[in-house]
């Protein structure tokens with residue numbers, strides 16, 4: 456039997472939602488992860504420091520008794536965001552990042568940014584205080600093909616913003632392309648990139664060949680195989696620019712299995728065994744520690760966790776339920792499509 460022990464991992468991009476869904480999914484992440492960057496795209500969004508403080512309390516209440524899971528809060532950047540409110544929320548230690556959604560790019564992004572000049576003041580304040588900007592990197596112009604939206608964003612939005620705002624620390628989240636990998640890898644230590652579990656496993660064929668698979672649909676949408684291979688190479692390489700952000704994004708089955716299904720893959724429950732499989736297959740199990748436990752805290756200037764998590768490989772494949780039941784309805788787990796022999800030792 457092989458085993459590997461890592462410092463307890465963190466998830467640098469997570470959707471926990473609110474209400475009954477929050478209660479259903481929070482324990483799934485808290486089981487294996489010490490901390491997570493919590494996405495603010497609720498309805499209404501988490502815009503001000505006060506909103507984040509209240510949401511943090513709701514998350515803590517949804518955790519199992521005795522859990523020491525720490526939610527790292529973010530603010531949703533709007534064209535009306537007040538730089539002083541952001542600075543205060545950061546100075547108090549409550550908020551660890553601000554999230555930029557281009558308006559219309561994804562789930563609950565309508566309050567996001569249309570005119571990037573309107574958020575200059577906030578970005579400059581963030582550069583001054585060293586607060587990271589987490590970016591959903593896709594343009595939303597209807598004429599841009601959905602498979603090109605990340606590459607076009609880098610060239611026309613991200614790079615110009617970074618040039619205009621020296622010192623701004625940026626995480627390009629859930630990168631899905633070789634373009635994203637190459638861009639992030641070429642920058643200094645003020646730039647990081649998160650990679651999801653599911654984008655290391657599926658390409659666009661998985662979504663579309665042999666019938667449409669709504670549980671593989673997420674945003675940014677999975678790209679062709681060459682891009683997936685670039686992501687695996689980046690994640691497993693040990694390059695400190697890249698770290699885990701699952702983008703685990705629960706939607707109830709009724710909202711996924713429908714004529715206009717929501718974007719999101721739910722991977723909170725089984726991410727660490729899936730990653731062990733991917734890293735082992737790449738011959739890079741030793742680099743899982745950097746990707747899941749070290750590179751993220753280093754970027755966010757937080758300590759690496761003190762506890763550990765042990766993964767073991769057994770002859771029998773691991774099994775998970777097809778879905779978890781939440782008070783909001785059933786949520787289907789991401790199916791990797793192959794047997795996974797890794798387990799988290801409890």
Ligand code: DOR
Pocket residue numbers: 470496561562591672673674675702704705717718719720
């Ligand atoms: O697939 C996604 N789901 N991508 C996002 O950017 C948002 C997320 C969600 O909130 O459901």
Ligand code: ZN
Pocket residue numbers: 468470494702704
């Ligand atoms: Zn997300």
